[in-house]
Amino acid sequence: MKRAYRKADLPVSEIRRFLEPGPIVLVSSRWRNKTNIMTMGWHTVMEFSPSLIGCMITAANHSYEMIRKSGECVINIPTVDLMEAVVGIGNSTGGHLDKFRKFGLTPEDAQEVKAPLIKECYANYECKVADTQLLVGYNFFILEVVKAQAAVYPKYPRTIHYTGEGIFMVSGKHVNLKQKFRLQNL
Amino acid sequence: MKRAYRKADLPVSEIRRFLEPGPIVLVSSRWRNKTNIMTMGWHTVMEFSPSLIGCMITAANHSYEMIRKSGECVINIPTVDLMEAVVGIGNSTGGHLDKFRKFGLTPEDAQEVKAPLIKECYANYECKVADTQLLVGYNFFILEVVKAQAAVYPKYPRTIHYTGEGIFMVSGKHVNLKQKFRLQNL
Numbered sequence: 161m162k163r164a165y166r167k168a169d170l171p172v173s174e175i176r177r178f179l180e181p182g183p184i185v186l187v188s189s190r191w192r193n194k195t196n197i198m199t200m201g202w203h204t205v206m207e208f209s210p211s212l213i214g215c216m217i218t219a220a221n222h223s224y225e226m227i228r229k230s231g232e233c234v235i236n237i238p239t240v241d242l243m244e245a246v247v248g249i250g251n252s253t254g255g256h257l258d259k260f261r262k263f264g265l266t267p268e269d270a271q272e273v274k275a276p277l278i279k280e281c282y283a284n285y286e287c288k289v290a291d292t293q294l295l296v297g298y299n300f301f302i303l304e305v306v307k308a309q310a311a312v313y314p315k316y317p318r319t320i321h322y323t324g325e326g327i328f329m330v331s332g333k334h335v336n337l338k339q340k341f342r343l344q345n346l
Numbered sequence: 347m348k349r350a351y352r353k354a355d356l357p358v359s360e361i362r363r364f365l366e367p368g369p370i371v372l373v374s375s376r377w378r379n380k381t382n383i384m385t386m387g388w389h390t391v392m393e394f395s396p397s398l399i400g401c402m403i404t405a406a407n408h409s410y411e412m413i414r415k416s417g418e419c420v421i422n423i424p425t426v427d428l429m430e431a432v433v434g435i436g437n438s439t440g441g442h443l444d445k446f447r448k449f450g451l452t453p454e455d456a457q458e459v460k461a462p463l464i465k466e467c468y469a470n471y472e473c474k475v476a477d478t479q480l481l482v483g484y485n486f487f488i489l490e491v492v493k494a495q496a497a498v499y500p501k502y503p504r505t506i507h508y509t510g511e512g513i514f515m516v517s518g519k520h521v522n523l524k525q526k527f528r529l530q531n532l
């Protein structure tokens with residue numbers, strides 16, 4: 161069963177908290193009144209402020225042109241309860257399919273972009289395309305997170321992390337070593 | 347206590363297996379007979395073949411110039427037994443410190459690069475700098491993995507995944523959904 165999360169604003173400079181551990185994410189987009197969702201595993205945080213994310217979206221993917229043309233998307237972070245939807249979306253092409261309906265997901269209006277949020281995800285990062293110089297050659301988008309929300313509970317989401325060959329790692333326990341860090345290195 | 351892993355070759359086109367889930371990694375480098383190690387959390391797989399990794403290395407970091415000048419480094423994937431060394435390395439600057447000695451790690455000769463492997467890590471990816479066009483502006487290196495090795499046991503490493511604020515997520519259980527994937531999407 162899918163979870164329903166109550167959410168609060170997350171400062172965009174802190175979006176690493178749920179993205180840096182490397183979860184598979186769902187990327188939602190809108191172009192000319194059509195929406196789409198894709199599964200994405202190749203992404204990295206690139207900067208705190210501005211809040212930048214770099215990610216690979218194959219040009220063969222239907223979402224590629226939707227994101228390039230609209231200049232926007234939302235990165236949604238699913239948890240383990242959405243694992244089968246994540247796989248199903250990865251198996252689908254977006255040309256003629258309403259993936260929200262097909263996979264039982266709820267589109268919600270974003271605040272800063274026209275692309276829809278996925279309600280059932282733990283966190284939603286609204287993004288604008290910030291730099292396209294690596295699209296040619298690498299299909300690598302640099303996105304700026306302009307608005308972020310995350311669930312208020314649980315503190316640590318049970319994210320899923322793809323390893324290839326159909327196998328996901330599910331996030332395990334969290335360990336706090338804050339007292340061992342130098343403050344500027346947190 | 348640190349583990350000792352027995353390793354075997356890993357095809358470079360399969361390095362996602364341990365990197366895509368988003369572990370914190372240790373990057374080792376060599377320049378003019380000095381070695382260094384840094385902790386890195388911002389990286390992504392970019393391509394299967396050639397086997398490309400993109401990663402952020404701040405120019406303020408001592409490793410930045412060592413990697414830029416030598417054109418090489420090794421991405422080493424530590425497991426939970428190395429968590430305190432990972433934090434200690436992140437707290438240190440590499441100018442005058444022998445981090446291998448200080449943190450009880452063993453340098454081993456790599457096969458394709460001059461930078462040393464870290465023996466105690468689960469996997470070692472030997473890399474050459476493949477593209478520097480995003481160094482200016484983003485400190486973003488694109489690396490090609492030219493040789494890779496990984497432990498033969500256990501099958502699933504207990505990797506650590508940084509979330510900021512001194513908190514690490516430790517990898518949890520693995521779930522195999524291979525039968526639900528379309529073959530070309532594995």
